[in-house]
Structure formats: C-alpha cells, structure tokens
Amino acid sequence: MNFNTHLDNSNYLNTFPKLILAVVAGGVVGVTTTSDGTDDGRAKIRMAAEQLNDYFVIARIKAYSNTFKYHLKPKACYSTYILKSKRSAKTKSEPGHVEEVEEGEGRDSNKAPKRQKRITSSSCKDNERKCVICDRARESCGTRNRVLYRISESDRAALFLDALNFYKDEVKTRCAFLDTAGDVFAADVFYHGNCLRQYLLKYKRQIDALFENIQRSDEAATIDSNCKCVFDSLDFKTSSYSxxxxxxxxxxxxxxxxxIDNRRTKVFLIKYFKDTICFTYPDDRRKSQMVYSSSLLQGNIIESLRSSVKSGPQKIALELLHECKNYDFGLExxxxxxxxxxxxLDHYRSHRPQQWLQFMKFMFPNTSNTNTDEWLLKFDTLFQFIHYWLSSGRNRTPFHCSLTQTVHNLSxxxxxxDIMNRMNLAISYDSMQRLNTAVAQKMVEETLPNRCPW
DNA sequence: GCAATATAGCAGAATTCGAA
DNA sequence: TTCGAATTCTGCTATATTGC
Known part of the structure; x- marks a missing residue:
C-alpha cells in the first residue's frame, strides 16, 4: 500500500483514531495533553499500528524513530488506540464480523472514536428494506412506529431457519436462498420486531405441541399406574379428600x-371409580373441591372435609399468600x-398485616421473652422479602430500596x-440507577435557573 | 384472544476514574 | 503511566398489563 496516497487523502485523516495523528505529526501539541511516553508504551503503539495495518501511523513512527510522543489523559489516545488494536485482533479471529469505518465529517480530531453502533432500528431507515415476514417496509401504525431490525445473532438466525423449514410458507419462498445462519447474516434479513416474535412464537408452540403428543402416549401409561396406586391407598368409605x-x-x-392438574385427577377418579364416587360443589367456591364414596353419608362428608381443610397447611399458606401479595407499600x-x-415503612408499621404477624408469633413463640421491636424488625424484613418475591421484583419494598442503596454506597x-438482586435481596442495579437518575432530573427541574440544585 | 404498551433485566461498548 | 473496575449509554428480549 502506498503511504503517500493516504497521506494526501484528507478524509483518511478523519477515519483513523485521532490519537497519534496530531501528536506524532506535529510533535508537542499541548503541555496538558501530551506526554513524552515510555519505550514500553511506544513499543505497544508500534504493535497496535501493525495489528491495525495503520500505515499512516507506521510511517510516522518510522519518521520520528524512537522519540515520538503521544496523547495520554485526558484525551486517552494511547488507551483508545491500544484497545482498538486488541478488538481488531479479536474480531479477525471471528468470521462474519464487519469492520466498522467511522464517518469522519464534523468530528473533533482530538476526540476518541465513538463506539461501534449496532445495526438496529435506528440505522434501518431505508424504506426499500422490507420485513421478511410481512413483506412490508418500515411504517407507522397508529401511534406506533414499526421499525425494521436485522437478524444479527446466530441463535436467532438458526431458529428462524428452523421455522422456515418447518412451515415452508411464503416466507420460505422469499428466503429460499438461505441455508445456514451465515447466509442469514450475509443476506441482511430484516424484520419487524413483532412480526418475527409472533412467527417464532407460533413455531415454538407448534413444535411444543408435537413433542407433547409424542410424549403423551408414554406418559399416559405411567400416570395411570401411579393414579391406581394412590387411589388404592385412600379410604373413600370412611374419609373424604379434596x-x-x-x-x-x-x-x-x-x-x-x-x-397433572386437578381436572385430570378428576377424570382419572371417574374413570377408575365410575359411579361409586361423588363430588360436591360448595356454594362459596363454585368449583369441584371434594370427592367421596357413595357409601358415606353426605353430612359426615362435609364435616370431614371441613376439619381436613382447616388443619391443612394449604389454607394457611393461601391466606398468607393473599395478605403478602396484596399489601401495597406505595413506593411505585x-x-x-x-x-x-x-x-x-412508618405506614407499614402502623398497619402490619395481622395474619402474618399472628403466623410469625406462632412460629417463634419465644418472641415475648426478647425485645419485641427486635423481633418485629425480623418479621417485617421477612414479609418484605416474600412480598418482593411474589411480585417477581415488580413491587419495591422499603427493605429492598434502602438495602440496595446502602450496599452500593458502601461497596x-x-x-x-446484581448478586443480591438474583437472590431477591435487592432491586436490580438498573432499577437503582433509574431511580437515582429520576431523582436527579426532578431536582434539576425544580431548581431555579442559574442556581445549583444543592 | 390478540395487539399494543410498559417495564425489568441483561449485555455490549465506550468512557471515566482511581490506585499502584 | 498503566491497568482494571465502575459507570454510562444504548439496544434487545421477556413478561406483565391494558384496552379493544
């Protein structure tokens, strides 16, 4: 490659990291942004330039021998350049990677290169591109702007190909030339997010249904034998069971x-016992809840069921579940x-869920012997933990908010x-940051012009 | 039941910062 | 001066919610 060709091309200057261009070319540019550098640092830059085939910088290094200087902080040309060479080495070993060439127009020559932009909705502005599923271009649908994305993950491309081969529909016709995931990348297949999601979801459901049918016949025999085993162990003549x-x-x-679910259980019961077994439907529940043998008197059955349900942990669990799930900490x-x-927290302490409290006091009967506040704190913490868990992390609690902030501030x-979030002990790092950002924005909005918010 | 919308969580890339 | 960790920014996916 001819160096002079590049040196004469002004656009070329803009396409390379702004590093060394100004520094090496002009010697010392500014006292605060330039350093003499070390032999080690210069050796690394030399290696990076060779890795990147950066002939312009190689030529400069040769011209200045071992005395060239380079930008350090705050512009960090050195770090950026070394990092770029490392990434280049990595991506060269991964076929299919498209090397990015930055647009140089209007960019500050001292600014570090912007990070590589993914090919996503924002870059899919070409209206000639069409969704491979619905065969329509980017469009606005009501208030929603349906944008096009490009398949850029191997797993997704492979799943898409599987779906094509399964359906062999008009989409397959449009993509007849695609055989492998690599073909999908090369062909730049675009899609509407929702179109592909629905297409793959439909495929997944049908595949699941097929597998289910195959498995069902095998399972049926196993379930049947286990049901008979359980039924034989129950005494329907003297007891009733839900x-x-x-x-x-x-x-x-x-x-x-x-x-199996209750419905199938009931089917098996009828199949096994035929007309020797009866169900009742309590008015307050409106669902089949109990089963009894025809030889048992109906009054005794009700009493038998009532006592069995009352003593069962299921009822307690359901009531606690209801209380835990429905409590509102009002933090949303x-x-x-x-x-x-x-x-x-103050509101919670003055309106503690009574059943929960009662349950915990039964569980820890020695609470009266110790400091009550200490025990209540433990009960409250446990309640908030379960509440957060039951809402799948959607309902924040005072415990989770304060613990997350405290741990993050200290560490x-x-x-x-993240670890604590996975254990349901803290809100996610992102949620915490979003809250912090929201608070900061609020403070700025509420602050008068030309005044510091604090 | 379905489509649109909102939200949480995850991941990658770039940048900043501080310690050695 | 260098390096690694933390932070910021951006985009995608999964799931819940809402409205028709």
Whole structure:
C-alpha cells in the first residue's frame, strides 16, 4: 500500500483514531495533553499500528524513530488506540464480523472514536428494506412506529431457519436462498420486531405441541399406574379428600415434568371409580373441591372435609399468600428517596398485616421473652422479602430500596448488587440507577435557573 | 384472544476514574 | 503511566398489563 496516497487523502485523516495523528505529526501539541511516553508504551503503539495495518501511523513512527510522543489523559489516545488494536485482533479471529469505518465529517480530531453502533432500528431507515415476514417496509401504525431490525445473532438466525423449514410458507419462498445462519447474516434479513416474535412464537408452540403428543402416549401409561396406586391407598368409605389433595399425592409420585392438574385427577377418579364416587360443589367456591364414596353419608362428608381443610397447611399458606401479595407499600409512584422509604415503612408499621404477624408469633413463640421491636424488625424484613418475591421484583419494598442503596454506597460494586438482586435481596442495579437518575432530573427541574440544585 | 404498551433485566461498548 | 473496575449509554428480549 502506498503511504503517500493516504497521506494526501484528507478524509483518511478523519477515519483513523485521532490519537497519534496530531501528536506524532506535529510533535508537542499541548503541555496538558501530551506526554513524552515510555519505550514500553511506544513499543505497544508500534504493535497496535501493525495489528491495525495503520500505515499512516507506521510511517510516522518510522519518521520520528524512537522519540515520538503521544496523547495520554485526558484525551486517552494511547488507551483508545491500544484497545482498538486488541478488538481488531479479536474480531479477525471471528468470521462474519464487519469492520466498522467511522464517518469522519464534523468530528473533533482530538476526540476518541465513538463506539461501534449496532445495526438496529435506528440505522434501518431505508424504506426499500422490507420485513421478511410481512413483506412490508418500515411504517407507522397508529401511534406506533414499526421499525425494521436485522437478524444479527446466530441463535436467532438458526431458529428462524428452523421455522422456515418447518412451515415452508411464503416466507420460505422469499428466503429460499438461505441455508445456514451465515447466509442469514450475509443476506441482511430484516424484520419487524413483532412480526418475527409472533412467527417464532407460533413455531415454538407448534413444535411444543408435537413433542407433547409424542410424549403423551408414554406418559399416559405411567400416570395411570401411579393414579391406581394412590387411589388404592385412600379410604373413600370412611374419609373424604379434596381433589387437590389427591392431585398432590399423585404428583408426588410422578416426575416433575409429568405433573397433572386437578381436572385430570378428576377424570382419572371417574374413570377408575365410575359411579361409586361423588363430588360436591360448595356454594362459596363454585368449583369441584371434594370427592367421596357413595357409601358415606353426605353430612359426615362435609364435616370431614371441613376439619381436613382447616388443619391443612394449604389454607394457611393461601391466606398468607393473599395478605403478602396484596399489601401495597406505595413506593411505585415515588422516587424511593429516603423520605419515601421512611414514610412507607412508618405506614407499614402502623398497619402490619395481622395474619402474618399472628403466623410469625406462632412460629417463634419465644418472641415475648426478647425485645419485641427486635423481633418485629425480623418479621417485617421477612414479609418484605416474600412480598418482593411474589411480585417477581415488580413491587419495591422499603427493605429492598434502602438495602440496595446502602450496599452500593458502601461497596460501589455493581456485581454485589446484581448478586443480591438474583437472590431477591435487592432491586436490580438498573432499577437503582433509574431511580437515582429520576431523582436527579426532578431536582434539576425544580431548581431555579442559574442556581445549583444543592 | 390478540395487539399494543410498559417495564425489568441483561449485555455490549465506550468512557471515566482511581490506585499502584 | 498503566491497568482494571465502575459507570454510562444504548439496544434487545421477556413478561406483565391494558384496552379493544
């Protein structure tokens, strides 16, 4: 390659990292941004330039021998350049990677190169591109702008090909030339997010249904034998059982992925006992709840069922579930600041869920012997933990908000926050940052012009 | 039931910062 | 001066919610 060709091309100057261009070309540019450098640093830059085939910089290095200088902080040309060479080495070993060439127009020559932009919705502005599923271009649908994306992940490309080969529909006709995931990348296949999502979801459901049919025949024999085993162990002549109870007994004998529901349990009961067994439908529940033998008197059955349900842990669990799930800490409409958290906690302490409290006091009967506040704090923490868990992390609690902020403030560790979030002990790092950003924006909005918010 | 919308979580790339 | 960790920014996916 001819160096002079590049040196004469002014656009070329803009396409390379702004590093060394000014520094090496002009010697010392500014006292604050330039350093003498070290032999080690110069050796690394030399290697990076060779890795990047950066003939312009190689030529400069040769011209200045071992005395060239380079930008350090705050412009960090050195770091950026070394990093770029490392990435280049990595991507060369990964086929299919498209090397990015930055647009140089209007860019500050001292500015570090912008990060590589993904090919996504924002870059898919060409209206001639069409969605491979619906065969339509980018369009506005009501208030929603349906943008086009490009398939850029091997897993997704492979799944898409599987779906094509499964359906052999008009989409397959449009993509007849695609055989491998590599073909999908090369062909630049575009899609509307929702179109592809629905297409793959439909495929996944049909595949699942097929597998289910195949497995069903094998499972049926296993379930049947286990049901008979459970039914034989129950005494329908003197006792009554809820369908859920029988279902649980059967499921305990079955493997995890072979579980049956109440409806199937009832079908098996009818199939096995025929007309010798009866169901009742309590008015307040409006669902089949109990089963009894025809030889038992109806009055005794009701009493038998009532006592069995009352003593069962299921009822307790359901009531606690209802209380835990439905409690509202009122933090969703707030910024979760320390004041919000305190307010929410104060409200909770004055309106503690009574059944939960009662349950915990039964569980820890020695609470009266110790400091009550200490025990209440533990109960409150546990309640908030379960509440957060039941809402799948959607309902924030004072415990989770304050603990996340405290841990992060003390450790500054995202990893720690993430670990705690996975254990349901903290809100996610992103949620925390979003809240902090929202608080900061609010402060700025509420601050008068030309005044500092604090 | 379906489509649109909102939200949480995850991941990658670039930048900043501080310690050695 | 160098390096690694933390932070910021951006985009995508999965899931829940809402309205028709």
């Amino acid at each position: 369908v859920s109870h029988i279902c649980n007994l059967i499921n305990a004998k079955l493997e995890t992925d072979n579980q 409409a707030t910024y979760c600041t320390s004041e919000d958290v305190k307010l929410s 500054r560790s995202r990893q720690l926050v």
